[in-house]
Amino acid sequence: MHPAKLLMLSGLLLLVMGALWYFAGWGPLSRLGRLPGDFSIRRGNWSVYFPITTSILVSILLTLLLYLFRR
Numbered sequence: 001m002h003p004a005k006l007l008m009l010s011g012l013l014l015l016v017m018g019a020l021w022y023f024a025g026w027g028p029l030s031r032l033g034r035l036p037g038d039f040s041i042r043r044g045n046w047s048v049y050f051p052i053t054t055s056i057l058v059s060i061l062l063t064l065l066l067y068l069f070r071r
Contacts, residue, residue, distance in 0.1 A: 006069060013065075032057075 021032070037053030 009069070 033051055033054050035051075035053040035057070037056075039050040039052065041048045
């Protein structure tokens with residue numbers, strides 16, 4: 001696939017995902033960042049957030065998408 005087409009498709013996909021995330025708080029993307037393996041630590045006036053499960057899920061989805069586009 002031509003790099004320009006891949007870039008346009010990626011941009012369109014990001015636009016659609018962003019719109020779903022923004023407008024559909026009830027959709028599947030509403031839980032992204034608050035999955036069972038995502039840890040947050042709050043102590044006093046500081047907090048640390050570790051989105052482990054979200055990172056793994058996004059990595060798997062991007063790997064599958066790139067695999068499909070390269071075929």
